Amino acid sequence: MLFSSLLRQIVKRGALTVVSANGRIREFGDGRGVRVTVRLHDKSVGTEMAFNPYLKLGEAFMDGRLTIDPPATIYEFLDILTANLGTRFAGPIFEVYGALRRAKRRIDQRNPIGRAQKNVAHHYDLDGGIYDLFLDADKQYSCAYFAQADMTLEEAQTAKKRHIAAKLRIEPGMRVLDIGCGWGGMALTLAEETGAEVVGVTLSHEQHKVACRRAEERGLTGRVDFRLQDYRALTENFDRIVSVGMFEHVGVGHHREYFNRVHDLLTDDGVALIHTIGRLDGPGSTNPWIAKYIFPGGYIPALSEITSAAELSGVWMTDVEVLRLHYAETLREWRRRFIEKRDTAAHIYDDRFCRMWEFYLAGSETSFRNEGMAVFQLQLARNIATLPLTRDYMIEDERALNAAAHGARQLRASD
Numbered sequence: 001m002l003f004s005s006l007l008r009q010i011v012k013r014g015a016l017t018v019v020s021a022n023g024r025i026r027e028f029g030d031g032r033g034v035r036v037t038v039r040l041h042d043k044s045v046g047t048e049m050a051f052n053p054y055l056k057l058g059e060a061f062m063d064g065r066l067t068i069d070p071p072a073t074i075y076e077f078l079d080i081l082t083a084n085l086g087t088r089f090a091g092p093i094f095e096v097y098g099a100l101r102r103a104k105r106r107i108d109q110r111n112p113i114g115r116a117q118k119n120v121a122h123h124y125d126l127d128g129g130i131y132d133l134f135l136d137a138d139k140q141y142s143c144a145y146f147a148q149a150d151m152t153l154e155e156a157q158t159a160k161k162r163h164i165a166a167k168l169r170i171e172p173g174m175r176v177l178d179i180g181c182g183w184g185g186m187a188l189t190l191a192e193e194t195g196a197e198v199v200g201v202t203l204s205h206e207q208h209k210v211a212c213r214r215a216e217e218r219g220l221t222g223r224v225d226f227r228l229q230d231y232r233a234l235t236e237n238f239d240r241i242v243s244v245g246m247f248e249h250v251g252v253g254h255h256r257e258y259f260n261r262v263h264d265l266l267t268d269d270g271v272a273l274i275h276t277i278g279r280l281d282g283p284g285s286t287n288p289w290i291a292k293y294i295f296p297g298g299y300i301p302a303l304s305e306i307t308s309a310a311e312l313s314g315v316w317m318t319d320v321e322v323l324r325l326h327y328a329e330t331l332r333e334w335r336r337r338f339i340e341k342r343d344t345a346a347h348i349y350d351d352r353f354c355r356m357w358e359f360y361l362a363g364s365e366t367s368f369r370n371e372g373m374a375v376f377q378l379q380l381a382r383n384i385a386t387l388p389l390t391r392d393y394m395i396e397d398e399r400a401l402n403a404a405a406h407g408a409r410q411l412r413a414s415d
Helices: 002-010 045-051 053-062 074-085 092-103 113-124 128-132 153-168 185-194 205-217 252-265 288-293 303-311 326-340 342-348 351-370 392-414
Strands: 015-019 025-028 035-040 066-068 175-179 197-202 224-228 238-244 266-279 316-323 373-381
Touching: 002 015, 002 025, 002 045, 002 074, 035 074, 045 053, 053 066, 053 288, 053 351, 066 074, 074 351, 128 342, 153 185, 153 238, 153 266, 153 326, 153 373, 153 392, 175 185, 185 197, 185 205, 185 224, 185 238, 185 392, 197 205, 205 224, 238 252, 252 266, 252 303, 266 303, 288 351, 303 316, 303 373, 326 342, 326 351, 326 373, 342 351, 351 373
Parallel strands: 015 035, 175 197, 175 238, 197 224, 238 266
Antiparallel strands: 015 025, 035 066, 266 373, 316 373
């Protein structure tokens, strides 16, 4: 009854049916759109979700206590909820709950060097076979860039790397640092396509192992140096710094520390490009289900929180771009691929893991479509005069990178 009351307050649009454990059927919304039928399989699950929906809804789905009748999926259910709520909380009591979570977020997001590695291992040291099920061949685990609507995921991830490279204006022989290099795709691409010498750092043992192997296979071990190291431990200087999808793991209490290190690691005419998920509606707190099961210690920052920390570090913010629905499209493709390979994922782990991962991908996609999440690309420089005065060079360099890659493919095809 409590859960029904909560849904009655939230769901004004859409067609939602909830079947309780005793078989009682309740309907919510205006009946428009595809009907989504949710089944609750024990008497207590509704009460638990009513008191703590931001944690318990995901747990109920993971445990099979809440299911969705086909052909609808958990995505359609979350889409109804988030489309109705937008950036609002589910009610006044949950606004208080959100305020309390914001008040203690510096504790939750405290990420000193040792704890940061543990938090990274929680997500990135999973069996690598899981990521192979849904990522592109280059294992890009961040927002793709759909420069054209009909791009494949592989094409859009390649476009993302060149879009970023163009903003960095890398010249052959420059030393580039990749903070949070993942499985090495960005670092390897920069070395191959710009002639840079790249150092990539990660805290994930699994990612480090894969990145080193890939560098060796592509004959780049002399130009790409992958290290299992915290960026805060580096003492060298770099002409360029790139960081893609790592800032979300820094934590709000470490933002100033992060930008101070970026400043200190750059040469006097150095440039950095930070690519991060961000909030369009102001500072908040990490969803408790995400914090518990997916990204412990993580936080999606508002632009105001990023800029306030960067301004105090001595680097100039020279360009900002907001990528709006690119990540939603990326996540839709990841979710589609994961569902296609679900049986393989269940063999690697189990059905509960698969439900957890599907909830994570579906919830993340709806957050970009309905809840004010976006991606920020921030260009930073130590010297205000380092880069050209207009953005034209970004477009020109991006086209040049694409043309060079196209020419190289034609040359290989003719051999």
